[in-house]
Amino acid sequence: TLYSNAEDLPSLAGFDYIIVGGGTAGCVLANRLTEDANVRVLLLEAGPSNRNVLDLMVPAFSSKATPNTPWDWNFTTIVQSGINNRTFPYQQGHVLGGSSSVNSMLYTRASAEDYDRLSRVAEDSGWSWEKVVPYFKKNEIFVAPADGHQTNGQYDPAVHGLHGVNGVSLAGFSFSVDALVTQAMSELHDEFPFVLDYNSGKPLGMDEGWSQSTIRNGARSSAATSYLADSYLKRANLHVLIHAHVLRVSPETTGGKIDKVTFTQLGRKKTIDVKASREVILCAGTINTPHILINSGIGDASALKVLNITLVKDLPSVGRNLSDHAALIGSWDRNATDTLAHWTTNTTGAAEALAQWTDNQTGPFANGLTNQVGFLRLNESSPDVQAIFEMYGDLAPGPSAPHIQLFPFNSGPFSLSVVLLTPHSRGSVQLNPADPPGPPLVDIGFYTSPADVLLMRQAVLKMLRFASAPVWKQNLGVPLGGIADIINSDVGAGIDMSVVDAYARATTFTVNHAAGTTAMSPRGAAWGVVDPDLRVKGVKGLRVVGASVFPFIPTANLQAPVYAVAERASDIIKSSY
Template identity: 40%
Template sequence: MRPFTSQLARIALAAIAVSTNTAYGALYNDASQLPNLKYDFVVIGAGAAGNVIAARLTENPKFSVLLIEAGISDQDVLGIEVPFLAPANLPNSSVTWNYTTTPQTSLNNRALAYSRGRVLGGSTSINLMTYTRGSDDEYDRWAELTGDDSWAWKNLEPFYLKSSRLVPPVDHHSTKGLVDPAVHGFGPVEVSLPGLPTELDGRVVNTSKALGAEFPFNIDIQSGDSVGVGIAQSTIGGGIRSSSSRAYLQPNVNRRNLHVLIENTVTRLVRSGPSHGVPVFKQVEFAPGPSAKRTIVTADKEVILSAGSIGTPQILMLSGIGDSLELKRLGIKPIVNLPDVGQNLQDHPIMSNYWVVNSNNTFDDVLRNTSILNADLAQWNTSKTGLFGNAPANAVALLRIPDDASIFKRVRDPAAGRRSAHFEMIFADGFAATVIPQPATGHFVTINTAVVSPTSVGSVRLASADPFAFPLIDPNFFSTSFDQFAMLSAVKAARAFMAAPPWRGFVVSRFGPVGTAETDEEIIAAARDAIVTIWHPTSTARMSPKHAPWGVVDPQLLVKGASGLRIVDASVMPIIPSAHTSGPTYILAERAAEFIKETWC
């Protein structure tokens, strides 16, 4: 979802300008301040995965870790801390990599804003906070694709339990019957239900229970079966965003064996010599800016690359790891020929569907009236409660296309299994502006529809050998018949849901170009102008069986054809899960931390 209004953006950006680092201990922004230039481990990227790795490795006091982040501190950044202000960080702000895609052929050649987090916490500091771990089937498919049972759910469940925990909603209202505490863990990432129930919540649950099989009620989508309708769970604790920085980094940053360097961009990995005929990458070059002096730091044991599905392949290619022919064309000396680097990019396309509603209680007036907005912000500052202590989404539905649908006569079902969805509906009690701006008057409900088992595949490529130049990002959205059918199915499902009896007298009419489209052809045409990214890129350095000629890393996440280098982030996912990707990334990173400990302890 895009920024709701420029007013929210102004609040968040003003707060960014006065952010401080007061909560952090060993935090540096100048390489000359670092006590050392040699560590046991150098971790690149302080996002969902990097912060997990840094925190878990430094549990061992014998390990020294340097964590390098290109962005600023997240401390006291209001647009990060306040859940409702999350859309103000997107698509472009001073805490994001402000990327743009290449023109998307299947979206009428539109180039989309494609932001990633450039701040402590990475994209977990800027996302919309919806939390879904994915079904058990997702991970069993990873195990099948990699030929390694380590990735099967029965072996990953302990790492899920170790990564997150359920906490009460900020207003402490009863959530009985809306969540199952038994399927949650004991980890540092806080997950909660909304602390300000809206006029949508009861209608969503009642509609699900009334319509039955097409929209099954699911008390908790973290149960292993993610299909169904329920109240949204978000990475929020006590009315504050629970990012990887807040959960993993801040509680541990004062450890003597952890140093964190911010505002420095990794420019390449440096080959530090061969080992048994294999190139070793245990040195990392970085700089605060294009014209600044570059510094090299050394890892005695491993470099762990956690720069995300865009940054990781870019750094690999800049370091001579990738398609040799493409690297030569850019004047980069090839060292390891891995043609899969930067390939297989997948993401979830999403678009907004709007309804005019008969209500004065949606959040629309908050976005139009400065006095109301300031009052809500004051309430959050005082007690962390109210609208601003909650994410914009209140309910979700993860649903499957019927087995007898015509599309399955032409294409194989791309979902991981029957417990995984094809599309998602995300409910917001107001006008969530994406492509078209919020109307000056009226009250609305938004259902964002997303394809969560996409078959479209894109790429990340270097634009040049300049490490400070943005790469060429092509998600290739909406390019397959399945993705188009799935989005069409999602729109029809959303309309059927809103036509159910619990919405009578509340819903007035559909709104906007997607809303006025009637035929299948008209809906697909409107979608080409409405689809944006949900910001879930994965699989650009995917893992594969150890001896497979394809892929970038083996099932232990070690880079093939290299030594001393491991990748831990969403780029290694062999295929995108039908889930919001922060949850699976936390699980993956917890698993990887154990791999590393097993190697070096």
């Protein structure tokens, strides 16, 4: 049942599990743990319901879902020294379904080597690629694309799940630019090879216009639309309360296990306590999970002392190791009418596209962010790349894993987006001493490691090489903005790297892939926050599930990795009772 008011809950006790945060991971756990009709679960979500919100349903409206909306926590980073002291909105879903309700829907699992590294680092073979693949399949129901086109040869069926919960489909609307991108790939195939399915564990290469997104029947498939669909929500043992902002968790008896969750509703002063007999599971996302932990006295003892919060457990790693993917865009003039600008800024075009979507959930609005995605390595024969590897090692998890993601963006001009998937920089989430329960201080630390400046240089050069394919001569106009400055800086001696660095520092943005603030580490290790079974170290009754548990950020967009972690976490939890 879905409740808006705590007064309507059948009781405030008697739950086996309380899940804090009805986001990507939280909805999976709520669903899986209530498969046993004898297990009672309360899911607490701070945000509103996702239902009937057009901006959360129409795939092409994903950019309208955040920032500065009721479905976003509307955080702002602190001043970022690595990017010209800029600050920017840091987006995190604040709605049932969490970030899966507001994200750009790209479905990418990362490389097999990402999970093999996780299993090595956490010293638990259960997190290896081989062991995690069944959980990807358990999550996924691979469905026909919105336009119903024939998909043979556009993906590898063996890789996908057909009987899961969360809809995934290939791009369901083609743009004229897709064929040009594919031609550029074939012209430069050594550097930009074709890959049939980047979700096979071997992602290197680019697809030919059939990117994979969490879209089902032309609409967004989120953790809320899938794992909390009516058929599950009607379970008598599943209770979901929205507008429930959790402040802290605590033991009912001092020194005992964590069994009490304290929350408020809609900014009211009055707090409400609820009790769990088995466990409290924090799924509040990478920013809010450490925020709740520290407010509960679980964190760095010296920081807690300054904040005047009673220490429950000294865990210095809480809130550290914040990792994210830095991105930038290069744009070129292009004369085309089938662009997103046409359907968004042109009122007739927008009305027609919306009418088509409303009518039968097809057309340009049924499509995701981009039709083509590339996962690429930096050019290892380049002495500059070799020099980076000598200084920092290869930051990719293995030789079959990418350093960057490259994708075209059919905005209006032609844009290429490059995303640095293997960051060396780390940031943090800390409480604001002036207002500990209020919004935390979020530092994403972009380019604070010189390694990332050097890696992004190489990523930009790779983007420019893609844009130099012969096909573009006839089909692209002049480079726009800072990209022109970079190209013009080459006066015979090669591109001036200080111009590239200046462009990167001035224009880099985040793709909101926050990860790592409650990192998984081996049982008994002094560093880290959770053990490989996702239990908070040294604290009874408390686990964390979500993007915050990755010690290294996966080399992909994060929702599929989070879904797999949450599916496996459900099995781990079930098997411990």
